[in-house]
Amino acid sequence: MERAVLPLSRRNILAGLTAAAVAGVIAATSFNQTAGRGARRLLATNPLTRHFLSLATAEHQEWQAQVGSEFAVDGGYKLRLAGVEPLASRGIRPPEVTRHSAFIAVFEVVGNAAMPGDLIYSAAHPQYGRLPLFLTASETPRRMLALFN
Numbered sequence: 029m030e031r032a033v034l035p036l037s038r039r040n041i042l043a044g045l046t047a048a049a050v051a052g053v054i055a056a057t058s059f060n061q062t063a064g065r066g067a068r069r070l071l072a073t074n075p076l077t078r079h080f081l082s083l084a085t086a087e088h089q090e091w092q093a094q095v096g097s098e099f100a101v102d103g104g105y106k107l108r109l110a111g112v113e114p115l116a117s118r119g120i121r122p123p124e125v126t127r128h129s130a131f132i133a134v135f136e137v138v139g140n141a142a143m144p145g146d147l148i149y150s151a152a153h154p155q156y157g158r159l160p161l162f163l164t165a166s167e168t169p170r171r172m173l174a175l176f177n
Contacts (some may be wrong), residue, residue, distance in 0.1 A: 047110040088131045090116055091176070098138065099151040101161075102124070106138035107151065107172060115175075130177040137170040145172065 062100055071089075083091065091112045099107045115130040145165030152158045163172040 030088055036043075061156075065140055066096070070117065081156060082159050083153055083156045086113060088129055088158075088176075091131065091133055094153070094156075097153060097155075099153055101143075102150045103143070105143055105149075107135040110134045110171070113177075130175070133174040134166070135172040135174070137172060140170070142156045142170065143172055 083094070091109070095109050095111060097109055099109070101107055111134045113132045113134065113147060117130055143163065143165070145163060148160050148162050150158055151161045161174045163174055165171070166173050
């Protein structure tokens with residue numbers, strides 16, 4: 029019995045690399061969904077796998093690592109993450125709460141624009157993608173706040 033041997037060509041190499049990349053994406057996504065917070069930290073540290081995550085479900089430390097990054101917001105606004113402030117909470121958090129602790133993300137409105145507060149905006153981060161943000165205006169001009177609990 030004779031076996032067919034595929035010639036080593038550019039097309040076959042690209043097909044193999046594409047298949048390997050797809051398998052890696054599937055494995056990374058599955059790993060993220062099943063392995064929990066440790067897996068999330070691992071995926072968040074790699075710029076190639078970070079876009080599989082959402083900042084909507086990120087913890088304080090992951091947001092803190094994004095201080096200085098810009099978000100494009102519906103309505104033509106741009107926000108820069110100025111800081112992340114932990115909120116003191118007493119007692120044990122209920123088991124159904126997904127975050128370890130609550131925090132506030134503080135945004136600066138880029139330029140001289142003024143944004144209306146107390147609205148849900150769709151914001152896009154260059155590495156994490158889109159997420160909904162409920163933003164309220166701060167007492168400081170051109171600052172917006174988002175609470176994560």
